[in-house]
Amino acid sequence: MEDSERVKILKAFDETKFGVKGLVDAGITKIPHMFYHPPDHTKKIYSQLNILVEYMNQVMKLGTILLELLSEAFGLNPSYLIDIGCSERLSAFAHYYPACSETELTLGTIKHADVNFISVLLQDHIGGLQVLHKDMWIDVPPLSAALIVNIGDLLQQITNDELKSVHHRVPSNLVGPRVSIASFFGTLTTRTSRFSCNTFGPIEELLCVDDSARYKETSIQEFIVSCITSINSTSPRILLLKTLQFKVVFSFHILEDPCARKRVVESVRDASETFGFFQIVNHGIPLSTLEKIKDGVKSFFEQDSEVKKKFYTREHRPFLYNSNFNLYVFIEPVSPTRVN
Numbered sequence: 322m323e324d325s326e327r328v329k330i331l332k333a334f335d336e337t338k339f340g341v342k343g344l345v346d347a348g349i350t351k352i353p354h355m356f357y358h359p360p361d362h363t364k365k366i367y368s369q370l371n372i373l374v375e376y377m378n379q380v381m382k383l384g385t386i387l388l389e390l391l392s393e394a395f396g397l398n399p400s401y402l403i404d405i406g407c408s409e410r411l412s413a414f415a416h417y418y419p420a421c422s423e424t425e426l427t428l429g430t431i432k433h434a435d436v437n438f439i440s441v442l443l444q445d446h447i448g449g450l451q452v453l454h455k456d457m458w459i460d461v462p463p464l465s466a467a468l469i470v471n472i473g474d475l476l477q478q479i480t481n482d483e484l485k486s487v488h489h490r491v492p493s494n495l496v497g498p499r500v501s502i503a504s505f506f507g508t509l510t511t512r513t514s515r516f517s518c519n520t521f522g523p524i525e526e527l528l529c530v531d532d533s534a535r536y537k538e539t540s541i542q543e544f545i546v547s548c549i550t551s552i553n554s555t556s557p558r559i560l561l562l563k564t565l566q567f568k569v570v571f572s573f574h575i576l577e578d579p580c581a582r583k584r585v586v587e588s589v590r591d592a593s594e595t596f597g598f599f600q601i602v603n604h605g606i607p608l609s610t611l612e613k614i615k616d617g618v619k620s621f622f623e624q625d626s627e628v629k630k631k632f633y634t635r636e637h638r639p640f641l642y643n644s645n646f647n648l649y650v651f652i653e654p655v656s657p658t659r660v661n
């Protein structure tokens with residue numbers, strides 16, 4: 322009922338001077354519309370948010386281990402990447418891709434590389450993520466209970482191109498809806514950041530006479546600005562579409578064993594150098610948590626638009642809802658801070 326309509330009815334009721342008792346005496350058996358209390362949808366949203374927070378806490382633990390393994394992969398102290406701020410900030414995007422009947426006209430997510438250190442991505446059983454490898458778009462097959470780890474532009478920069486950030490995209494699909502949750506590890510861009518004065522350039526320990534720094538030192542703000550200034554090129558670099566069943570399978574239980582850990586570190590480095598991404602299973606996040614978060618995201622998007630509207634904004638908020646983050650600009654993050 323419109324608010325103005327409701328006020329009119331309430332007024333008429335008030336003017337009868339009978340009160341609620343008068344209505345009961347008149348024999349009403351149902352609560353009149355004018356007394357309906359709007360349902361509290363925010364409760365549902367907060368329970369969906371709690372699920373997200375629970376998931377992100379677990380992703381934070383996983384990311385910490387991955388950053389340790391990646392530090393070790395370069396012979397650095399295991400806490401090196403964490404100590405320079407790579408896990409200071411964990412943010413997440415939950416995506417909902419409706420089924421699309423005109424797949425040739427649009428993309429779900431355009432080609433991009435993530436502007437951060439690493440991302441942990443959960444895609445549902447529908448799949449659809451593709452990564453660019455040697456000018457070929459490769460399907461990343463949905464593996465039940467697996468998480469995908471992407472190397473981001475900042476990790477490419479600080480490893481002086483030893484690791485490659487991976488370009489990826491999600492074509493639109495006849496089948497849907499598809500949901501995915503991408504969690505990004507980075508540093509805060511605010512002044513409250515412990516690392517706000519830090520700049521990120523190639524790690525000195527990784528440089529040698531034959532390999533000088535390919536990037537200049539940049540603050541996190543400069544890095545982000547430079548990444549969003551280049552316009553997405555539409556030139557198709559796609560030669561072939563093929564599927565590559567590529568995964569690093571490891572169990573965190575075995576990381577206690579130094580030999581097994583060394584093998585895992587080697588395969589993480591190998592995958593990160595060659596492909597810029599890998600899938601992991603046995604990552605320690607229970608299947609039930611993965612199912613809960615996918616269901617939570619789906620039910621968030623599928624609830625009433627009026628409820629979601631309250632969270633719709635393009636401003637920075639701890640929790641917000643909107644359409645494509647790049648709705649107005651087609652961006653293609655590159656690494657423009659390169660010096661050569």
Ligand SMILES: O=C(O)CCC(=O)C(=O)O
Pocket residue numbers: 414416430435442444449450489490491501502503
């Ligand atoms: O939905 C996906 O699988 C990819 C999402 C993504 O690449 C991103 O959020 O950066």
Ligand SMILES: [Fe+2]
Pocket residue numbers: 433434435489503
């Ligand atoms: Fe991405």
